[in-house]
Amino acid sequence: MAVTGGVLVLYLVAHMVGNLKIFLGAEDFNHYAEWLRTMGEPAVPRRTVLTLIEVVLGVSVVLHMWSAVSLARRASAARPVKYQSKKKSHAQGYAARTMRYGGVIIAVYVVWHLLDLTFFVVNPKGSDATPYERMVADFDPSRWYITVWYVVALVLVGLHLNHGIWSAFQTLGLRTPRRERALRGLAGTVAALVTLGFVSVPLSITFGWVS
Amino acid sequence: MKLTLRVWRQRRPEDKGAMVEYELDDISPDASFLEMLDVLNEKLIASGEDPVAFDHDCREGICGMCSLVINGTPHGPERATTTCQLHMRKFKDREVIDVEPWRAAAFPVVKDLVVDRSAFDRIIQAGGYITAPTGTAPEAHATPVPKPDADQAFEAAECIGCGACVAACPNGSAALFLGAKVTHLGLMPQGQPERWDRVVSMLDTHDAEGFGGCTNTGECTAACPKGIPLDVIGRLNHDYLKATAGGRKR
Numbered sequence: 389m390a391v392t393g394g395v396l397v398l399y400l401v402a403h404m405v406g407n408l409k410i411f412l413g414a415e416d417f418n419h420y421a422e423w424l425r426t427m428g429e430p431a432v433p434r435r436t437v438l439t440l441i442e443v444v445l446g447v448s449v450v451l452h453m454w455s456a457v458s459l460a461r462r463a464s465a466a467r468p469v470k471y472q473s474k475k476k477s478h479a480q481g482y483a484a485r486t487m488r489y490g491g492v493i494i495a496v497y498v499v500w501h502l503l504d505l506t507f508f509v510v511n512p513k514g515s516d517a518t519p520y521e522r523m524v525a526d527f528d529p530s531r532w533y534i535t536v537w538y539v540v541a542l543v544l545v546g547l548h549l550n551h552g553i554w555s556a557f558q559t560l561g562l563r564t565p566r567r568e569r570a571l572r573g574l575a576g577t578v579a580a581l582v583t584l585g586f587v588s589v590p591l592s593i594t595f596g597w598v599s
Numbered sequence: 600m601k602l603t604l605r606v607w608r609q610r611r612p613e614d615k616g617a618m619v620e621y622e623l624d625d626i627s628p629d630a631s632f633l634e635m636l637d638v639l640n641e642k643l644i645a646s647g648e649d650p651v652a653f654d655h656d657c658r659e660g661i662c663g664m665c666s667l668v669i670n671g672t673p674h675g676p677e678r679a680t681t682t683c684q685l686h687m688r689k690f691k692d693r694e695v696i697d698v699e700p701w702r703a704a705a706f707p708v709v710k711d712l713v714v715d716r717s718a719f720d721r722i723i724q725a726g727g728y729i730t731a732p733t734g735t736a737p738e739a740h741a742t743p744v745p746k747p748d749a750d751q752a753f754e755a756a757e758c759i760g761c762g763a764c765v766a767a768c769p770n771g772s773a774a775l776f777l778g779a780k781v782t783h784l785g786l787m788p789q790g791q792p793e794r795w796d797r798v799v800s801m802l803d804t805h806d807a808e809g810f811g812g813c814t815n816t817g818e819c820t821a822a823c824p825k826g827i828p829l830d831v832i833g834r835l836n837h838d839y840l841k842a843t844a845g846g847r848k849r
Contacts, residue, residue, distance in 0.1 A: 389814075459770065459812045466704050466771030466811035472607070472618050473671040473697035478678075478767075479817035487814065555815040558829070561837025565830050 389459070390556035392452040397553060397578065399445055400545070404585035410598060414520040421519040449498075456491055483551035490544045497541035527593035535594040539587050546583030550575050600626040600687055603695045604639065606651055609708050616708065618697070628688040632675060633658060633665065635687055636698075652711040660684040660824065663759030666766070667712055668699040673763035673822045681761065681824040701766040704809040705773070718808040719760050719776065725804035726797035727780045729789045748786045755782035757825040767822030770811035775819035777805055778831030781838055795842035796849060802839055 409420045427437040477485060503509040505522060512525040527535050553575035557563040563571055592598040602623045609616030623642075626635050633655050640650035656664035665682040669675035675685045690696060698712065706714040731737070744752075758779035765773045781798050784790035790797075813832060820829050842848040 459814055463770035463772075463811040466809055467702050468704055469702055469708075471668060471671060471699055471702055472605075473668075473699065475769075476671045477818065478672065478821035481817060484814075484816045551815075558815045558833050559836055561833055561835075561840050563830075563833040565828070 389452060389455045389552075390559040392448040392455070393552050393556050395444065395448040396452065397549060397582075399441070400549075400582050401578070404582050407589050408585060410520070410523060410589055411592070414518070417520045417523075418518045453491075453495065456488070460488060481551060483547040484555075486544065486547050487551055490548050493544055494541060494548060497537075497544075500537075523589070524593055524599060527590040529594050529596065532594055535590045538590045542583050542586045545586070546579045549579035549582060553578055600628055600690070600692050602626055602635070602687075602690070602693070605695065605697045606639075606712070607699045607708075608651070608711055610649075610710065612707055612709060618699075626687055628686070630687050631658070631683055632667070632669070632685045632687065633683050652709075652713045654713050655683060658683040661759060663761040666701050666714065666761060666763070668697075668701065668766055670697050673701070673766040674761075674824050678821075679824055679826045681759075684824075701762050703762075703765045703771045705771070706762060706765065714762075716760075716762050718810070719762065719773070721808060722773070722777065722801050722804045723760075723780065726793060726801040727784065728793070729784060729787075730792050731789065742788050744787060751830075752783050752786040755779045755786070755827060755831050758783070758823075758827050759825060761824060763822045763824060764819035764827075765810065767818040768811065768813075769816055769818060770814055772811040772813045772819075773805055774813035774832045774835065775823060775827055775829075777801055778833075778835035779827050782831040782834045785834070785838055794838065795847035798835065798838040799842050799848050802835075 406420060406424075409417045424438055425435050500510065504511050504526060505519075508514050508522065511522050512528070512531070513522045517525070527538075554563070554571050557567075557571050589598075604621045604623060605618045606621060607616055608619045621639055623635070623639060626638060630638070633653070636651060636653055643650045654664045654666055656662040658665075660681040660683060663681075665674075667674070667682045669682065669685075674680060674682050675689070677685050677689055700706075700708050700712045701714045701716075703714075705718040706716055709715050755778070758776060760776060762773075762776070764775035765771055768774075781801065784797065785794050815829070815832070817829060820827060
């Protein structure tokens, strides 16, 4: 969970920073999208680096979900008889309690997101439009529900990171009492920045600040 | 105090069991939770019924025998307190109180509220010891221990092995118990010879006993009657990775 999660967090940060290019205008954004495909040229053919990134991401996602499923299966095997009274949670951290169902929602969201902006199946524009046009059409004010869906999913991603980043350090044995505050701060800051960075794009389009 | 108890009754390990309701009157708010159960049992015996079986021993919060999940919380509502040290004044008059055993595959119910916790004994057998000559035990003060290490080891050594961490964990993991033992012994100079083998064999036994995997939810430390911190799980993970991936284990 920790290692694959770490790969995904690094990717999310890069993805979020790239998205912010939309605030620099259509030309910058489309040029950035093209650069993603020509990265590494001419040393390697077109799309080599991007394909490698996609493979690493795909493997990480699968292993991350596999770890989560095996942990959940072990958990249900470890407590075959449930408690009768409602089990109260005393640990601090709403985020920790959302990890499992939140993870499932995020997985569903990722599928939607790929169908939307990678394969254009659920996008109003098709493959002959530019990336910028597709983004703007996707979060058009008339499609406010799509924006809501993205924002909800991204808030869940933030909660997931808030617990996940801290948890990864604990799992890898890198969390000590002295580092506790710093690690909580790091997890909270990265989670907040990633979420805010991501939601700023669909919100700006829906509210008409970017068109 | 007037109370309604809903107690888990289960005659034999293979029985299904169910919650049974009992009404109690005239309970002193100064009675401990176990004394309140004693009153219930006296009543049951007087009326010819089978008394409720529950674990207890020292009744002063240090032996680790008492258990009970009270209203969904191991050892009841008071933080860092064992069930035997919990008093009825922490409950409201006419409150309905649910009393259940620890729930874990590795802790099978023996009868009513009593569970078999020998899985913990087998984890201890797997590595919860140090090599020391018995009979001619060396003078303890001959081995200096840095004060911060001694304090941290002592904090972990407070673990009484009651199993509340497992009962509280949504994954049924005993990582806090494991971590407490690994930290306690691994910080002391006397525990160094077995340090790397200990963590691996104790963790392997933990998994083989059917405990779940830790997902760092923190429920264990919140339920722990001794307040063992999550730090011990960090140290457990650290030592385990160093022993396996780091190749320290022989």
